[in-house]
Amino acid sequence: xxxxxxxxxxxxxxxxxxxxxxxxxxxxxxxxxxxxxxxxxxxxxxxxxxxxxxxxxxxxxxxxxxxxxxxxxxxxxxxxxxxxxxxxxxxxxxxxx
Numbered sequence: 001x002x003x004x005x006x007x008x009x010x011x012x013x014x015x016x017x018x019x020x021x022x023x024x025x026x027x028x029x030x031x032x033x034x035x036x037x038x039x040x041x042x043x044x045x046x047x048x049x050x051x052x053x054x055x056x057x058x059x060x061x062x063x064x065x066x067x068x069x070x071x072x073x074x075x076x077x078x079x080x081x082x083x084x085x086x087x088x089x090x091x092x093x094x095x096x097x
Contacts, residue, residue: 005093025055050076
């Protein structure tokens with residue numbers, strides 16, 4: 001089965017643990033959709049690539065720490081989007097999957 005953004009979100013809402021094949025920023029998105037910001041943050045923070053930085057930025061934006069979010073958006077070579085958090089989650093998931 002191919003992982004799509006909808007399948008990723010559905011998995012996070014219906015399972016206790018992520019699929020073992022998920023890693024890095026996609027794993028962080030799974031934990032975020034699952035409602036575990038701390039695990040999502042740990043997974044995003046573990047990566048040093050631009051995709052991990054993007055998810056890291058999104059998570060700090062969600063947290064309300066916009067200064068920290070902007071730092072991570074710069075590390076991801078992006079600017080803070082003018083999107084809802086749900087729309088940004090979907091945009092990241094579509095880009096990474």
